[in-house]
Amino acid sequence: MSAAEKKALEKKSKSIHAIQSELENTNRIALSVDCVIFGFDENKLKVLLIRSDLKKYSGKWSLLGDLVFPKEDLDDAAYRILKQRTGLSDVYLEQVHTFGAVDRHPAGRVVTVTYCSLINVQHHKINILDNELHWHDVQTVKDLAFDHQQIFDTCLKQLQKRVQEHPLGFNLLPKKFSLRDLQNLYEAILDVKMDRRNFRKKFFTMDLLIDLNEMEQDAPHRPGKLYKFNFEKYEKKQKKWVGIDF
Amino acid sequence: MSAAEKKALEKKSKSIHAIQSELENTNRIALSVDCVIFGFDENKLKVLLIRSDLKKYSGKWSLLGDLVFPKEDLDDAAYRILKQRTGLSDVYLEQVHTFGAVDRHPAGRVVTVTYCSLINVQHHKINILDNELHWHDVQTVKDLAFDHQQIFDTCLKQLQKRVQEHPLGFNLLPKKFSLRDLQNLYEAILDVKMDRRNFRKKFFTMDLLIDLNEMEQDAPHRPGKLYKFNFEKYEKKQKKWVGIDF
DNA sequence: ATTTAATGTGTAAATTAAACACATTATCGA
DNA sequence: TCGATAATGTGTTTAATTTACACATTAAAT
Secondary structure, eight states: OOHHHHHHHHHHHHHHHHTHHHHHHHTOOEEEEEEEEEEEETTEEEEEEEEOOSGGGTTOEEOEEEEOOTTSOHHHHHHHHHHHHHOOOSSOEEEEEEEOOTTSOTTSOEEEEEEEEEOOTTTSOOOOGGGOEEEEEGGGOOSOSTTHHHHHHHHHHHHHHHHHHSOOGGGGSOSSBOHHHHHHHHHHHHTOOOOHHHHHHHHHHHTOEEEEEEEOSSOSSSOOEEEEEOHHHHHHOOOOOOOOOO | OOHHHHHHHHHHHHHHHHTHHHHHHHTOOEEEEEEEEEEEETTEEEEEEEEOOSGGGTTOEEOEEEEOOTTSOHHHHHHHHHHHHHOOOSSOEEEEEEEOOTTSOTTSOEEEEEEEEEOOTTTSOOOOGGGOEEEEEGGGOOSOSTTHHHHHHHHHHHHHHHHHHSOOGGGGSOSSBOHHHHHHHHHHHHTOOOOHHHHHHHHHHHTOEEEEEEEOSSOSSSOOEEEEEOHHHHHHOOOOOOOOOO
């Protein structure tokens, strides 16, 4: 992380507090963005959290958030915050939900728009600055600051739903991956066990994996073949399926 | 519509303009809610629109929106606005997306949270006050004010997706309906034709329709049986299906 | 070399979706 | 009144998809 980014980060951590009196006086609504940044490491789904800087919530973890600038597009704000905190700029980022309970933030009336992002933990060295940032297993995330537990739960559910309908998971994997890697990812995100042979069949039928004719290295046993995802082919085919199922 | 509601409506139509100078001076963000209210009538999916009150957009139609009060929950604001405009209070209402481009509103920086709602046109007499409100066929909606076309498109897509996964459609039908009514609804929302016999089989297999042992009245030909939806049974069963399909 | 723990490849059964045909019932008009 | 009309109501047959399950192959570790 550059010095400039570090500075921007410190500046941020005060920004919501700084407007507290202003919020109370003007009787107006402030707008923030919170990012739920998912990663995948050691065959577990992770989420990046930051230690809360509010005394009321000291010791608790919270999501990465910041105020939206008055003349900044909402989506731009989300990308800016993601970039500030992780250095990432070329990743999947999707709006999930907006949380607007009156008392959701102790500093005053702050409505927050939540974005969800998936990054590859190995590809991007996150600066664990002053132990403020930490990758948590999603399984053990609990008791977050503010209403962040609710936000996190919503985003995880959305991720589980979306990952079944779109190839989001590939952003979490290395460029070259084995089918076992892919299955581990899906099992971690969806929290289910799948049949290895049917899983394999499923993806081969989709015909969206490119066989790289390479093998895993340093596998403890028989190495598997390596693949990459055919994003181009996926973009071309537009699904138009209609069914009723509830 | 009561006099009080009429007054509230008139007051509203100025509210965004009133804050224009304030927005410019304070350099802050205002928050609004826009409602996309879907209805169903004459076997067509409709959407309730209001004539734009801004000169810049005179003659164009727009969604029903209003500013969120500083000390009002976001969801409450959505229900308040829906109630103000339609008198409805006990309906399905769901947040869809938040739109926050800097220049999306001519009055200044207004970020808007969009909600989608489904109501039964016949059950709720909407006061078409001064020709300001009108039910439009969704098929012919185009060229809305502001970024409302984009918002509408997003909501329609979301509706089409959600209606396949949840029994939302029943809110648009009378309490007693025939299977033909139900199929007409789905065909209108999804914009597809379905096989009558397979459609029927689908819903009978779900076992969520209650046979009322009544027949349609005044049908031009052989009348069909009437049913109602078993909401209680639906609430009890929780779907936990996992699959990958993209 | 043998063991071990993976990968890689099918096949059969069950379930679900799609395509399709005909008898039944009420209305309408001659 | 009676046939024509235009719906509803009830299958069956076929195809496609999902699920369950078995065995040979490969490389590493001992």
